[in-house]
Amino acid sequence: MRCPFCDFQAHRMDLHTHLLEDHEQEVRVFIHKVTGKMVYEYTCPLCNESWRKPLKKRPAALQEYVREIRMVAFDVFLYHLMDRHSEDDGE
Ligand SMILES: [Zn+2]
Numbered sequence: 001m002r003c004p005f006c007d008f009q010a011h012r013m014d015l016h017t018h019l020l021e022d023h024e025q026e027v028r029v030f031i032h033k034v035t036g037k038m039v040y041e042y043t044c045p046l047c048n049e050s051w052r053k054p055l056k057k058r059p060a061a062l063q064e065y066v067r068e069i070r071m072v073a074f075d076v077f078l079y080h081l082m083d084r085h086s087e088d089d090g091e
């Protein structure tokens, strides 16, 4: 699979690690101004589809869980990449 943010290419697991290490800021985690709840948001750079999901964690727990949240978000994002943007290389 190819990283949608740069030219890095790797199998799914390695790409997941790469996303977390090099592109963690692509998943924005913040407290929603209106609801006061934590949400995460990210946009696919290939088709501009974006996702915003509320989180059950308390805002106070943000720093503690932000990496975990990104791990889950990138996992979902990788499924999107495979579904919508996969090349015919069988990976
Ligand atoms: Zn990359």
Ligand SMILES: [Zn+2]
Pocket (backbone or CB within 6 Å): 044, 045, 046, 047, 048, 049, 080, 084, 085
């Ligand atoms: Zn996309």
